[in-house]
Amino acid sequence: MSDLFPPFAPDEHEPRKRLFKPVPFRVIAPNIITLIALCLGLTAIRLAYEGRFEPAVIAIVIAAFLDGIDGRVARLLKGTTRFGAELDSLADFVNFGVTPALILYSFVLHELKAIGWITVLVFAIAMALRLARFNVMLDDPNRPEWKKNFFTGLPAPAGALTSLLPLYLSFLGVPVVGVAAAPVVLLYLLGIAFLMVSTIPVYSGKTMGKYVPRQLVLPIFVLSVAAFGLLVSFPFEMxxxxxxxxxxxxxxxxxxxxxxxxxxxxxKIEPEQQSATAPDDKA
Incomplete structure (x- = not known):
């Protein structure tokens, strides 16, 4: 038997085969931002079922902010990947489809029992269909450049933030609680769901010119600071x-x-609309 398995000394200079190739951090960083946003969305569900609606809304707002920058960070670092795009879509479905609907169910829609829950399902499914349609439209090679200035239907973050309007009003003292308010919130949530799956064009605002006229630089600085100050001081009003x-x-x-x-x-498309624009990165 010793002849069948003779001993041998391994070659010290033989290179070791790596099981996995190293991944640059510039590819990982945008996905970390997306995962943090996803954690915030899931935490918002927990906060809502604990009756802590104000921090739940703030968590969704921060998640929407992170959702707006992860794609830009990926392009800035040249770390865009197919994996990151799919992860972003899944995070958007949870953060902007499932979470707002569950928050509203915990807040007031539970008063309608099964009808309220069906409304939650409709909103979540509408968000899933909206995101799926968005991903398919990205692969359309015949899409004119000027159409990249518009979303088809209400985009996911905007749909989530507008769907929570009843909560904002409640925080400001408007009575949006009880059985009487539940049908109104139900109809409003269904309306937002319809806007998301509709073909109504919504201006994206992300394909504006890269350069700002010099005379507008200082006013933009002042308005940005004012808007940030108002958001911090009067978050729910804003x-x-x-x-x-x-x-x-x-x-x-x-x-x-x-x-x-x-x-x-x-x-006769306008000349400024003929120039190539950056592709949409958010649904």
Missing amino acids: LAVSAVAILLTIPVSVTRYRKLDRLHMAG
């Missing part, structure tokens, strides 16, 4: 105003989209 503003800008977006579509069909 969130309520932002939610209403998002809904009020939808008719403006539809009007602008139809105008550009007519110009495109007539071959």
